[in-house]
Amino acid sequence: MKVLVPVKRVVDYNVKVRVKSDGSGVDIANVKMSMNPFDEIAVEEAVRLREKGAVTEVIAVSCGVAQCQETLRTALAIGADRAILVQTDEELQPLAVAKLLKALVDKEQPGLVILGKQAIDDDANQTGQMLAALADLPQATFASKVELADGKVQVTREIDGGLETLSLSLPAVITTDLRLNEPRYVTLPNIMKAKKKTLDIVTPADLGVDAAPRLKTLKVSEPPKRGAGVKVPDVATLVAKLKNEAKVV
Numbered sequence: 001m002k003v004l005v006p007v008k009r010v011v012d013y014n015v016k017v018r019v020k021s022d023g024s025g026v027d028i029a030n031v032k033m034s035m036n037p038f039d040e041i042a043v044e045e046a047v048r049l050r051e052k053g054a055v056t057e058v059i060a061v062s063c064g065v066a067q068c069q070e071t072l073r074t075a076l077a078i079g080a081d082r083a084i085l086v087q088t089d090e091e092l093q094p095l096a097v098a099k100l101l102k103a104l105v106d107k108e109q110p111g112l113v114i115l116g117k118q119a120i121d122d123d124a125n126q127t128g129q130m131l132a133a134l135a136d137l138p139q140a141t142f143a144s145k146v147e148l149a150d151g152k153v154q155v156t157r158e159i160d161g162g163l164e165t166l167s168l169s170l171p172a173v174i175t176t177d178l179r180l181n182e183p184r185y186v187t188l189p190n191i192m193k194a195k196k197k198t199l200d201i202v203t204p205a206d207l208g209v210d211a212a213p214r215l216k217t218l219k220v221s222e223p224p225k226r227g228a229g230v231k232v233p234d235v236a237t238l239v240a241k242l243k244n245e246a247k248v249v
């Protein structure tokens, strides 16, 4: 069984993002880019399933600019077997990515697609759900445990106030939550090995997909600056301020 793992190249989580002065978006020129953290968890999970013998091949796929090849090489160094770049310089929105992934699902026929629950750049949390709808596949989002057995996959999800366990028939779409696993460190020998693995490049047109944006960003702005705090002399003043000024008690 094959597993398809979509990985997105995003601004590294340690970078303090800056909004462009014209409000058209965030500045990503000369900024460190990395694999979306939830996607690292997805690659790790797929590789663990292969190491357990439940999966035969892990295919990483990224949609975007040529530099996404670096992200794919990281996925290959974690342990993916081969990679596909759907290359385009156009802006890709979740619906377009979902359509591209649907075309790859039709072509590769994976038993599972494991995505991140959300990309930390646009926080859309849409692609996995849209892919499941377009490909007409069962979905389990926000997975904190994944187990394959008897041609089904059991997924435990963290929900408000507890855990929910779902059983899905295969093929299926899963999105990862933070607690699913802790991705391994990428070692130098594995980085070297990854350089020799297959990385195919296709375009949206090759897959027959119109990836044009359907949404227009009107404005991006910084959150308002937080005001300075004040020191209060005693608890009584604090309570009075919470009551009369903040009106929270």
Ligand code: AMP
Pocket: 005, 006, 007, 008, 009, 036, 038, 039, 061, 062, 063, 064, 092, 094, 097, 114, 115, 116, 117, 118, 119, 120, 122, 123, 124, 125, 126, 127, 128
């Ligand atoms: P989003 O819906 O944008 O929050 O993204 C959810 C997940 O979809 C990500 O964690 C990735 O697994 C996948 N994804 C989104 N955009 C891309 C992309 N350009 N290339 C590959 N995978 C993507």
